[in-house]
Amino acid sequence: MNPADTNQDCSAKIDASCRVPLLVLFNGAALWLVLGLALSLFASLTFHAPEQFSCCPYMTYGHAVAAASDLLVYGFVIPAALGVMLWIFARLSQDKLELPLVVFLAGHLWHLGVFVGTVGILTGHSTGYQWLEYPRAADALLGVAFVLIAISAFATFGLRKERELYPSHWFLLAALLVFPWIYSSANVFIVTNHPVRGVGQAVINWWFANNLIFVWLALAGLGIAFYFLPKIANRPLHSRFWALFAFWTLLLFGTWLGIPAGAPVPAWLPAASQFASLLMIVPIVATAVILKNILWGANVKCFGGTYCYIRFGSVMFVVSALMLVAAGCPDFSRTVEFTWFGTAQAQLQILGFATMILAGAIYEIIPRTMGTALPFEKFKTLQFFASVLGVLLLVISLAVAGIAQGKSNFASGAGKIALMVSTTGWLFLLLGSLSLLLNILVMTMKWKLGLAKSAWAAITAPLADSEVKS
Amino acid sequence: MMTPEQSRSSSGAAVGYIIAIVLFVLAGVVAKLSIQAPAIDADPAAARYKALADMQAVENKSLYTAQVIDAQRGIVRLPIDTAIDLAAKNWSSAAAARADLAARVAKATAAVKPISFE
Numbered sequence: 001m002n003p004a005d006t007n008q009d010c011s012a013k014i015d016a017s018c019r020v021p022l023l024v025l026f027n028g029a030a031l032w033l034v035l036g037l038a039l040s041l042f043a044s045l046t047f048h049a050p051e052q053f054s055c056c057p058y059m060t061y062g063h064a065v066a067a068a069s070d071l072l073v074y075g076f077v078i079p080a081a082l083g084v085m086l087w088i089f090a091r092l093s094q095d096k097l098e099l100p101l102v103v104f105l106a107g108h109l110w111h112l113g114v115f116v117g118t119v120g121i122l123t124g125h126s127t128g129y130q131w132l133e134y135p136r137a138a139d140a141l142l143g144v145a146f147v148l149i150a151i152s153a154f155a156t157f158g159l160r161k162e163r164e165l166y167p168s169h170w171f172l173l174a175a176l177l178v179f180p181w182i183y184s185s186a187n188v189f190i191v192t193n194h195p196v197r198g199v200g201q202a203v204i205n206w207w208f209a210n211n212l213i214f215v216w217l218a219l220a221g222l223g224i225a226f227y228f229l230p231k232i233a234n235r236p237l238h239s240r241f242w243a244l245f246a247f248w249t250l251l252l253f254g255t256w257l258g259i260p261a262g263a264p265v266p267a268w269l270p271a272a273s274q275f276a277s278l279l280m281i282v283p284i285v286a287t288a289v290i291l292k293n294i295l296w297g298a299n300v301k302c303f304g305g306t307y308c309y310i311r312f313g314s315v316m317f318v319v320s321a322l323m324l325v326a327a328g329c330p331d332f333s334r335t336v337e338f339t340w341f342g343t344a345q346a347q348l349q350i351l352g353f354a355t356m357i358l359a360g361a362i363y364e365i366i367p368r369t370m371g372t373a374l375p376f377e378k379f380k381t382l383q384f385f386a387s388v389l390g391v392l393l394l395v396i397s398l399a400v401a402g403i404a405q406g407k408s409n410f411a412s413g414a415g416k417i418a419l420m421v422s423t424t425g426w427l428f429l430l431l432g433s434l435s436l437l438l439n440i441l442v443m444t445m446k447w448k449l450g451l452a453k454s455a456w457a458a459i460t461a462p463l464a465d466s467e468v469k470s
Numbered sequence: 471m472m473t474p475e476q477s478r479s480s481s482g483a484a485v486g487y488i489i490a491i492v493l494f495v496l497a498g499v500v501a502k503l504s505i506q507a508p509a510i511d512a513d514p515a516a517a518r519y520k521a522l523a524d525m526q527a528v529e530n531k532s533l534y535t536a537q538v539i540d541a542q543r544g545i546v547r548l549p550i551d552t553a554i555d556l557a558a559k560n561w562s563s564a565a566a567a568r569a570d571l572a573a574r575v576a577k578a579t580a581a582v583k584p585i586s587f588e
Contacts, residue, residue: 095472098480147491151484158483159476176487181494188498197507 010094012371017096018087019369021152023444024107025083026362030437032075032114033355037430039068044423047416058122066133067121072350073131073212074142075114078179079107080358081220082149085172087365088227089156092166098155106148113141127191129205131212139187143180150176167243171223174251175216182211199265210258213346214324217354218250218317222287224361225314229294232307238293246286253279257324261333277328284321291315304381309360312388316352320345323399334406340415341402344395351429352391359383359436366443375442379435386432394425543578 043064045052053059090097097103117134120126126133134142153176157169186208190201230237237243256276259269291314302308323345326332336342363380367373374380401415401422408414472480532547539545548556561567 095476098484147488151487154487155480155484158480159472161476177490180491184491184495185498188495188502194506196502196505 011091011368014090014094014096015087015369015371017100018090018365021097021100021103021107022083022087022365022369023440023447024104025079025086025110025149026366026440027444028107028111028114029076029080029083030362030433030440032071032079032111033433034430034437035118036068036071036075037426037433039064039071041423041426041430043068044419044426047419047423057124063122063124063126066126067118069131070121070133071114071118072355074117074134077217077220077350077354077358078146079110080362081175081224081354082146082153084224084358084361084365085176085220086149086153086156087369088168088172088224089153092169092227093156093160095156095159095161097152098159099152102148103152106145106152109141109148110145113138113145116141129186129190129201129208131209132186132191132205136187136191139183139191143183143187146183147180150180166227167237167240167247168223168227170244170247171219171226174247175219175223178211178216178219182208182216202263203259203265203269206258206260206263211255213349214257214321215250215254217349218254218321221313221317221354221357222246222250224357225310225317226290228306228310228361228364229291229314232310233294233298233300235294235298238290242286242290242293246283246290249279249283249286253277253283257328260337261328261330262337274328274330274333277325280321280325280328284318284325287314287321288318291318304384306360306364308384309356309363312384313353313356313360316348316356316391320348320353323348336402336406339402339405339410340398340419341406344398344402347398348391348395351387352395356387356391359387359432362436362440366440370443370447372443372446374439375446376435376439379439383432383435386428386435390425390428390430390432392425393428394422397421397425540578542582543580544574545578 042053042059043061046061046064053061053064057063086097086103113134117138120135120138121133125135127135132139153172157173186204189196189204195201196204226237226243253276257273257280259265259273261270261274263270295311295314300307302311323341327336327341327345363374397418401418404415404418405411534549535547536549536552537547539547560570
C-alpha cells in the first residue's frame with residue numbers, strides 16, 4: 001500500500017467519524033438559516049405595508065427582527081462553525097473525531113436551545129438585550145451545548161501528531177475560548193437575577209455584541225478561511241508571521257470596540273472605543289495582505305465552488321471591518337450612529353462574511369463525510385450567485401438608508417426607498433439558503449434510507465445452513 | 471489505535487478547556503458579587519418601619535423625658551404625667567397660680583440680655 005493510499009484511507013476514516021455529529025449540527029443549522037432569513041424577509045415587508053402583521057402580535061417587527069437575528073447567529077452561524085471546526089481539528093490531527101456521541105447529544109441540545117429561545121422571543125419573553133434576547137432557559141442550554149462540543153474539539157486537538165500549531169488552530173482555539181467567556185460574562189452581569197444597574201447594562205451589552213458579531217465571527221471565519229484557501233489554491237499561507245500579527249492585534253484591539261461615540265456614558269468609554277477602532281486598521285491590513293498573497297494569481301477555476309464562497313466571504317470581512325473603522329471616526333460616526341449603517345455592517349459580517357465562508361465549507365465537507373456527491377450540484381452555484389446578489393443589495397441599501405437618516409437628522413421617511421430595496425436582498429438570500437437546506441436534507445434522507453435498506457436486507461437475508469439449529 | 475501518550479494529551483486538552491471555562495464563569499460571578507449594590511427599593515417595608523421607629527423615638531422623648539430647654543428663660547420640658555400633676559397642684563389656688571403663670575410668661579418672653587463678650 002503506498003503512502004497516498006494510506007493517507008486516503010485515513011481521511012476516509014476521519015470523515016466517517018465526523019458524519020453523524022456533523023449531520024446533526026449542519027441539518028439544524030440549514031433549517032434555522034432558512035427560518036431566520038424568512039423571518040427577516042417578513043420583518044422587512046413591514047417597510048412596504050406597516051399594518052400587515054398588526055393582527056398577529058407574534059409577528060410584529062420587534063419580535064420578528066430579534067428572532068430572525070438570533071436565528072441567523074445562534075441558529076446557523078455558531079453550530080455550522082462548530083461543525084466545520086470539529087472537522088478541521090480532526091483533519092489537522094490526522095485522527096478520528098473524539099467524543100462523537102457527546103457532540104451528537106450537544107448538537108440536539110443546542111438546537112433545542114435555539115427553538116426554546118425563538119419561541120420565547122416570539123411570545124414576548126425576550127430579555128430586551130441585543131444579541132442576548134433568548135430567555136434564560138435557552139441561554140443555559142446554549143452555554144452547556146457549546147462547552148460540550150468544544151470539549152470534543154479540544155480532545156481531538158490533543159490527538160494531533162505534529163506538536164506545531166497552524167494559524168487555523170490559533171484562530172479556532174481562540175474562538176472556542178472567547179465564546180464561553182463573553183457569553184457567560186454577559187449573562188451573569190445582565191441576564192441573570194439582579195443585573196448590574198443603570199448604564200452598566202448598556203455598556204456590557206455593547207461589549208458583548210461587538211465581541212460576538214465582530215471578534216468571534218472573525219476568529220471562526222478567518223480560522224476556517226486560512227485552512228481552506230491555501231488548501232484549495234494549493235499554495236502556502238503567506239505568511240505565518242502576518243497571521244500571528246493579525247491574530248494578536250485582532251484580539252488586542254477588536255475587543256475594545258462597540259461603544260457608540262454619542263453614547264450617554266462616561267466620555268472615556270467611547271473615546272477608548274474610537275481609538276481602538278482606529279488601531280483596527282492594523283489587523284485589517286495584515287489580513288488583507290495574507291488574503292492578497294493567497295488569492296492573487298491562484299490558479300483555481302471558480303464558478304460558484306467552495307473557493308468562490310470563501311474568497312468572497314474573506315473579502316467581505318475586510319470591507320465589513322473597514323465599515324466598522326469608518327463608523328468609529330468622529331465625523332462620520334456623528335452622522336451614522338444609531339442609524340441603519342450599523343445594521344448594514346453587522347449583516348455584512350454575518351451574511352457576507354461568516355455565512356458565505358460556512359456555506360462554502362459545508363459544501364466541501366458534507367460530500368466527503370457522506371461519501372457521495374451533492375444531490376443538487378448546480379444548487380451550490382445558484383446559492384453562491386443568489387447570496388452574492390442578496391448580500392450586496394441588502395448591505396448597500398441599508399448603508400445608504402443609514403447615511404440618508406444621519407444626513408437628514410432622522411427625518412421621517414429618510415432612506416425609506418433604500419429600506420424597501422433591502423427586501424429584495426433578503427429574498428435572494430432566502431432563495432440561496434433553500435438550496436443549502438435541500439442539498440443537506442436530501443443527502444441525509446438518502447443516507448438514512450440506505451441505512452434502513454441495509455438493516456432490512458440483513459434482517460431478511462436467508463440464514464446459512466450452519467446457522468440453523470436443528 | 472490511540473497510543474497512551476495521545477490518550478493523555480487528548481484528555482489533558484479537554485480537562486484544560488473545562489478548567490478554563492470554570493475559571494471564566496467564576497471570575498464573572500466573583501466580579502458581579504464584588505460590585506453588587508443594594509437594589510433600589512429592595513425592601514420598602516423595612517424603610518417604612520425604620521421611619522416610623524425614628525418618629526416614635528422623637529415623640530417618646532418629648533412626652534416622657536425631662537430636659538432644660540432654656541435655663542435663662544426658665545423653659546423646661548417635663549414628662550406629661552409630671553406636668554399634669556404639677557398643674558393640678560398649682561391650680562388648687564387659682565389666684566396664686568394665675569400670678570405665677572403671668573410671672574413665668576413674662577420671664578419666658580422677656581428680651582434676653584446679651585452676654586458681654588458677644
